Amino acid sequence: MRIARTLYSLLAWAAQPLLKRKLRRRAQAEPGYAEAVPERFGYYHPDNLGRDGAGQWVWVHAVSLGETRAAALLLDTLRTHLPQLRLLLTHSTATGRAEGRKLLLPGDVQVWLPWDTPAAVQRFLQQFQPLVGVLMETEVWPNLVAGCQQAGVPLVLANARLNAKSFTGAQRWAALSRAAYAGLTAVLAQTTQDAERLRHLGAPQPSVLGNLKFDVQPDPALLALGASWRSASRRPVLLLASSREGEEAMWLEAWRNTPLARQVQWLIVPRHPQRFDAVAQLLTEAGLRVARRSQWGERLPPHDVDVWLGDSLGEMPLYYASAHAALLGASFAPLGGQNLIEAAACACPIVVGPHTFNFNLAAEQACACGAALRAGDMPDAVNLALDWLHRSATLEAARHAALAFAQAHRGAAQAQAQAIVRVMLEKKYSSE
Structure with missing residues (x-):
């Protein structure tokens, strides 16, 4: 598994010029992709981010629009449990980042999640030192998980789903995927089928807590x-x-x-x-x-x-x-x-x-x-x-x-927020 991740890391590093080219192309149609490009590679400007939240951030990663809207439902409930919550919100798409701006309160920070190379992940974790990481739905990356394990950052896969097609693909790359899923601290699955697939990939015993999207309240x-x-x-x-x-x-x-x-x-x-x-x-x-x-x-x-x-x-x-x-x-x-x-x-x-x-x-x-x-x-x-x-x-x-x-089918937001708070409390007690 170590050899597989080393090869994966080399490929991810070599693909960085292609990523930059892709971002330039995407920015022609969606200008948001030209925003803060160095963040994609783990370079976060200290002047406008500061370090006053280091060790306090509740980090939520919502890759795109749908995941960001699901994260909004979870965050509303999390803030009631944690009134002093400092949110670190990350994304990978311009639509996700634009939607995510609506979720920010004074003291919160929004940045791009870095490309999944060991060096970029390390820079991200050193910059923010999050208290806990919450990955929305599907975003499990080998170097990101490994970096969080090394830094002692517990990772929760919230509103987790894995369809049959993605499960088959993950099995083909078991040398990478099993270590990544096994490195998660908690998995909060939408359905029993999702939980079973995730368990087969090595995830710690998933809890079936429903789909956050049922908690949506239309305007x-x-x-x-x-x-x-x-x-x-x-x-x-x-x-x-x-x-x-x-x-x-x-x-x-x-x-x-x-x-x-x-x-x-x-x-x-x-x-x-x-x-x-x-x-x-x-x-x-x-x-x-x-x-x-x-x-x-x-x-x-x-x-x-x-x-x-x-x-x-x-x-x-x-x-x-x-x-x-x-x-x-x-x-x-x-x-x-x-x-x-x-x-x-x-x-x-x-x-x-x-x-x-x-x-x-x-x-x-x-x-x-x-x-x-x-x-x-x-x-x-x-x-x-x-x-x-x-x-x-x-x-x-x-x-x-x-x-x-x-x-x-409502109620997933409350159940998943409580599970995340338990993970945070367990980390606090284990470090005392």
């Missing part, structure tokens, strides 16, 4: 605005939510071949902001009339268009509340599906595609209770959603089922 103002959009629309509203590359083209083909689909007001919200312009171009070049959310502001959306394009961040509750039903993005291409829990919390019934391995249990449970339907492909999904529109009593029952499904 009432956004829900009210969405309801006003839906009421004002002259046609029923269907949403393609958090779509990924290729899925808008699938939808477009289904729209062309389904006459009833043209009688609906469609709302399409791409998952990644760097694709907003490309999706708008795809739709307009196909002859569709498109209105972008960024262009109508506080007004009601226009009636004389085929598609509303949701080109904004942080407004998914608005989009779900405006729709009679939603098609779940990333589930029609083999990408594993996006989070359907937020849709359910907004009382929006969901049609999922064949690929939901990222949230398989949640998708199965939602389908079982009537909050969601499973489609074989995009045309099937469009037809299922249209059928819902023509059966108002069934659609209303699905709306109630979706909200009940979301509410029935």
Whole structure:
């Protein structure tokens, strides 16, 4: 295992020029990737960070947007248990970092997580000397874990998940992955399936504490605005939510071949902001009339268009509340599906595609209770959603089922926050 990590470290070190090149390319579409690039390699400016929090930081790593939103739910509860909490918040993507700024209080710090080389990890740990590390969902890196072990920093994998595909991949690299998972202090798994896979990879006995995303409380103002959009629309509203590359083209083909689909007001919200312009171009070049959310502001959306394009961040509750039903993005291409829990919390019934391995249990449970339907492909999904529109009593029952499904699984934030506090107390007592 030591030889495997040495080889991995050499490859990570050699890949640094490629990482810099990738960051420059990404920054052309998302300027956030050009921000504080030296932090990616473990160089943190002491003047604007200071060391007054050294040894006190509760470090939370949320790689991207979804993990940052889950971290927000956990942090709200952690702050009630630890009123003096000093937060060190790290990310790997520009969308995660932008979302994470909303979580900061005076005295908190936000930086990039360093590239996983021993030297960069060591610089990061020496700079901040965190009291505990909380990795959100999947972010287990060999050198990061090894560095924390050497520095005596306990690591908790919170809201942990591991789908079958990732489990198979981790098994192929068992010489690396087993040592990394075994080096965790605690694992707080979403489901029993996640816990079992993580245990097989060497993780310490995982606790099954549920999914933080069930604790989301949609912004009432956004829900009210969405309801006003839906009421004002002259046609029923269907949403393609958090779509990924290729899925808008699938939808477009289904729209062309389904006459009833043209009688609906469609709302399409791409998952990644760097694709907003490309999706708008795809739709307009196909002859569709498109209105972008960024262009109508506080007004009601226009009636004389085929598609509303949701080109904004942080407004998914608005989009779900405006729709009679939603098609779940990333589930029609083999990408594993996006989070359907937020849709359910907004009382929006969901049609999922064949690929939901990222949230398989949640998708199965939602389908079982009537909050969601499973489609074989995009045309099937469009037809299922249209059928819902023509059966108002069934659609209303699905709306109630979706909200009940979301509410029935709450409580993970409290349970996971308490587990993290226990880890911190155990470290304190062991060091006395």
